Amino acid sequence: MTAIDRARTILVTGGAGFIGSNFIRYVLTRTDFTGIVVNFDKLTYAGNPASLADIAERFGSRYVLERGDICDADQVHGVFAKHAPSLVVHFAAESHVDRSIHGPAAFIETNITGTFVMLEAVRQAWKDRSDVRFHHISTDEVYGSLGPTGQFHETTAYDPRSPYSASKASSDHLVRAYHHTYGLPVTVSNCSNNYGPFHFPEKLIPLVILNALEGKLLPVYGDGANVRDWLYVEDHCEAVWTILTSGRTGETYNIGGECEQRNIDVVTAICDILEELKPRQQGRYRDLIAYVRDRPGHDRRYAINCDKLKHELGWRPKHDFTDGLRQTVLWYLQNAEWVASVRSGEYRTWIERNYADRNS
Ligand code: NAD
Ligand code: DAU
Numbered sequence: 001m002t003a004i005d006r007a008r009t010i011l012v013t014g015g016a017g018f019i020g021s022n023f024i025r026y027v028l029t030r031t032d033f034t035g036i037v038v039n040f041d042k043l044t045y046a047g048n049p050a051s052l053a054d055i056a057e058r059f060g061s062r063y064v065l066e067r068g069d070i071c072d073a074d075q076v077h078g079v080f081a082k083h084a085p086s087l088v089v090h091f092a093a094e095s096h097v098d099r100s101i102h103g104p105a106a107f108i109e110t111n112i113t114g115t116f117v118m119l120e121a122v123r124q125a126w127k128d129r130s131d132v133r134f135h136h137i138s139t140d141e142v143y144g145s146l147g148p149t150g151q152f153h154e155t156t157a158y159d160p161r162s163p164y165s166a167s168k169a170s171s172d173h174l175v176r177a178y179h180h181t182y183g184l185p186v187t188v189s190n191c192s193n194n195y196g197p198f199h200f201p202e203k204l205i206p207l208v209i210l211n212a213l214e215g216k217l218l219p220v221y222g223d224g225a226n227v228r229d230w231l232y233v234e235d236h237c238e239a240v241w242t243i244l245t246s247g248r249t250g251e252t253y254n255i256g257g258e259c260e261q262r263n264i265d266v267v268t269a270i271c272d273i274l275e276e277l278k279p280r281q282q283g284r285y286r287d288l289i290a291y292v293r294d295r296p297g298h299d300r301r302y303a304i305n306c307d308k309l310k311h312e313l314g315w316r317p318k319h320d321f322t323d324g325l326r327q328t329v330l331w332y333l334q335n336a337e338w339v340a341s342v343r344s345g346e347y348r349t350w351i352e353r354n355y356a357d358r359n360s
Pocket of ligand 1: 013014015016018019020040041042044045046047048068069071090091093094095096114137138140168190191192193194195200
């Protein structure tokens with residue numbers, strides 16, 4: 001019997017964000033899990049309950065949103081006392097590299113202290129219930145930056161280079177230290193760049209789609225030749241589920257799309273898809289591309305080797321980039337209401353009205 005078979009309640013932190021909301025959707029609609037999913041989220045600028053409004057309606061009491069801060073030990077312990085989760089999947093984080101450059105403090109607080117608070121709560125719960133398990137979601141950025149060749153393996157030495165990646169690296173070390181020191185049953189995954197529905201439009205792909213539709217410039221940092229390894233978000237969710245169901249505790253698994261793309265090629269691909277789906281009236285979308293000042297310390301290239309996950313657990317990415325990007329562009333064309341809600345902050349009012357009583 002696996003941890004999932006035993007689990008009645010899964011606690012997902014950061015479940016109102018991009019990947020967390022896709023993960024909750026995946027668990028409830030694509031797996032045979034029959035228990036309850038609790039979404040513990042502070043609802044920062046990046047958290048939007050509207051991303052799961054249909055899930056809340058469809059799954060009723062099997063989906064619970066608890067608004068709270070992972071840095072607040074009382075709130076975290078309160079959620080553990082109320083829901084007694086046996087599986088914790090930890091997505092909550094400050095996630096945007098540019099914001100970490102402008103204001104690192106929130107990254108240190110949420111990503112490091114928040115993970116520490118979560119680990120302490122899990123350790124406490126695990127003392128009473130030995131079935132408790134913690135999965136930590138991390139990033140390939142902890143490994144640093146690659147030159148033109150090579151890949152990141154699970155054994156690659158950490159070399160984080162932005163406040164964001166340094167804070168994630170720190171949290172990874174804490175998680176592994178809790179396993180090593182206390183024997184806490186943990187797994188860790190380090191994933192490459194995700195894309196797909198519900199992606200907050202501060203990140204490259206949704207930003208370019210929406211700017212293009214509004215006739216705004218499409219900012220490409222530096223020379224546009226930085227490379228990222230893109231993974232469709234649903235493939236990431238499936239990978240995490242695979243690790244939860246059959247991964248070995250204490251282990252780290254790299255997750256990647258095996259899909260290296262230069263930024264400029266991603267931007268032109270979006271322009272070409274838009275040209276086909278919603279032709280520009282004056283000029284072409286590509287005319288909007290503007291090379292702008294580079295991100296300080298901009299990592300040149302990421303490439304993930306995910307052979308361990310493929311060979312040991314049988315996972316592999318299912319979506320190819322051309323189809324996934326097209327689906328993503330279509331999703332943004334068809335979900336203007338969601339875009340308006342996450343951009344305007346309007347959803348905050350909605351939160352106050354609809355969710356205040358759920359957290360009392
Ligand atoms: P996101 O910014 O879209 O969402 C983050 C979520 O965490 C939001 O819902 C936010 O409200 C919540 N949150 C932030 N601070 C919180 C706090 N103190 N307490 C409770 N909730 C809080 O992020 P994302 O892109 O979905 O990333 C999710 C996780 O995946 C992060 O840990 C990130 O490091 C990791 N990751 C992301 C990518 C990617 O390409 N986006 C790739 C690899 C790993
Ligand atoms: O690699 C995984 C990481 O991917 C995650 O850990 C992070 O949470 C996630 O935000 C993402 O980080 P990046 O910095 O790679 O993503 P972003 O979308 O911000 O940028 C992708 C690339 O595009 C990067 O090389 C910077 C560049 N870029 C970004 C923006 C926002 C531009 O050229 N122009 C832009 O306007």
